[in-house]
Amino acid sequence: MEVLRIENLRAYYVTSLYGVERRVRAVDNVNLEVLENEILGIAGESGCGKSTLLKTMIGLIKPPLTVLDGKILYKFNGEEIDIISKKDEITSLKWKVFSYVPQGSMSVLNPTRKIIKTFEDLLKVHLKIEDKGEIRKISEEHLKALGLPSEVLNSYPHQLSGGMRQRVTIALSTILKPKVIIADEATTALDVVVQRGVIQLLKKIQSEFKNSIVIVTHDMGVHANIADRIVIMYAGKILEIGSARDIFKNPLHPYTKYLIESLPKIGDKSLRKSVPGAPPSLLNPPKGCRFHPRCNMAMEICKKEVPALVDVKNGHKVACFLHSKEAEIHE
Numbered sequence: 001m002e003v004l005r006i007e008n009l010r011a012y013y014v015t016s017l018y019g020v021e022r023r024v025r026a027v028d029n030v031n032l033e034v035l036e037n038e039i040l041g042i043a044g045e046s047g048c049g050k051s052t053l054l055k056t057m058i059g060l061i062k063p064p065l066t067v068l069d070g071k072i073l074y075k076f077n078g079e080e081i082d083i084i085s086k087k088d089e090i091t092s093l094k095w096k097v098f099s100y101v102p103q104g105s106m107s108v109l110n111p112t113r114k115i116i117k118t119f120e121d122l123l124k125v126h127l128k129i130e131d132k133g134e135i136r137k138i139s140e141e142h143l144k145a146l147g148l149p150s151e152v153l154n155s156y157p158h159q160l161s162g163g164m165r166q167r168v169t170i171a172l173s174t175i176l177k178p179k180v181i182i183a184d185e186a187t188t189a190l191d192v193v194v195q196r197g198v199i200q201l202l203k204k205i206q207s208e209f210k211n212s213i214v215i216v217t218h219d220m221g222v223h224a225n226i227a228d229r230i231v232i233m234y235a236g237k238i239l240e241i242g243s244a245r246d247i248f249k250n251p252l253h254p255y256t257k258y259l260i261e262s263l264p265k266i267g268d269k270s271l272r273k274s275v276p277g278a279p280p281s282l283l284n285p286p287k288g289c290r291f292h293p294r295c296n297m298a299m300e301i302c303k304k305e306v307p308a309l310v311d312v313k314n315g316h317k318v319a320c321f322l323h324s325k326e327a328e329i330h331e
């Protein structure tokens, strides 16, 4: 069962300089489902559109970001709401149906207020609770359930370590038990030991609350540790989706193969291969498959047509003419 479905989404950064319009095609015709009770990882090089995709999922669509086309459908309690056409619904869905864990915890935690105050603000608005004792009790219970010390409520954000701040942000984002938790580079900038703690916390939340987590990171090691399914993005498009096992054991797209081959392996001291060349400008992406200029398997058709994302086996989808001749109907 799906909790979120993204259909034909095009989200561009549209700007104008001296009367000339510029369109950065950050998310270009993306189709994706988030299933109930799964951790979905979104991977890809810097600038491929991961954060833009997340911004649209949480309705953070402000100029120059413009949604030209598509739907973002949240499905819950037998209802289905498209937050692109029903922007007014976003406030009521936020925190309860979906919540967002941003890259830097300081953008959520107010540096001049104790952590408990941020919990109070959230619970007063969304649960309509005014009693401070009750708010503290709910907050402490939630922190305890996540294995975090409740004393953090009495601290200012700067008194906590970076890892603890990130964990507190995750606790805050999950206190109303949202159906979908959307985390943007939640483990980036943390050292590996702290990173492991944050990953374990996200896994614990998912196994206890049975919700869905979408986690964006360019770090394939993190995806290997946490994701049930992985989405590979490149230059604003999805190139491959599959179970973590399929992506790591049987990658189909040449780009995914490069990503996997570039990972270090225990005992293998040979130099890792990286993807040749650089990602294209999304102002003027290459015609056809956007990866073709860097692909060692590129064929004539790859320069002309855009491969469609096709299910090749049991939900393992790939957009590559090596695996299916189906092309996208429109660019």
Ligand SMILES: Nc1ncnc2c1ncn2[C@@H]1O[C@H](COP(=O)(O)OP(=O)(O)OP(=O)(O)O)[C@@H](O)[C@H]1O
Binding pocket: 013, 024, 026, 044, 045, 046, 047, 048, 049, 050, 051, 052, 053, 064, 065, 218, 282
């Ligand atoms: N405000 C903006 N105005 C114009 N272009 C933008 C803006 N924000 C992002 N972009 C461009 O949109 C494209 C996608 O950016 P996005 O941040 O979504 O990528 P990303 O994969 O999340 O990268 P990173 O891992 O570095 O955060 C990039 O080409 C980026 O330069």
